[in-house]
Amino acid sequence: MSISKLAGFYGFTRMPFGRDLAPGMLHRHAAHGEAAARITWAVTEKALGVITGEVGVGKTVAARAALDPARHITIYVGNPAVGTRGICHAIVAALGQAPRFHTAMLIPQAGDALATEHAERGRVPVLIIDFSDRPRWRPPRPASLLLAA
Secondary structure, eight states: OOOHHHHHHHHSSOSSSSSTSSSSOOOHHHHHHHHHHHHHHHHTTTOOOOOOTTTTTHHHHHEEEEEEETTTTEEEEGGGGGHHHHHHHHHHHTTTTTOOOHHHHHHHHHHHHHHHHHHOOOOOOEEEEOTOOOOOOOOOOHHHHHHHH
């Protein structure tokens, strides 16, 4: 049975599940509230935050609920295996710049773009790295470099 047939059968005018749902439309439960509070604390304190859980439990949803788009810009990296260059590329691209070709130029560009976003636009950049495919949690080298800065 196809999704469109199910949607028609149940009378849905749009898909009831997806990334485009507003955080207020989601079911609130204790674990979701705790994760959102931890994310809010980590962002406020400019600290490293780690949210773990099985696939589909709502880690990304909790991040969306905790972050105000007017005060935060979310930079999402879905594959940490892209390395330093890929993470810096994602940062620069998410902040509206054209990433430089050479890694030696890209890394300082990412740092400058993060600083500019906060200083000129007043928004706090929040980097979310999805480690769901890693067998045991260990930040990749680029994350360690960003955390040390």
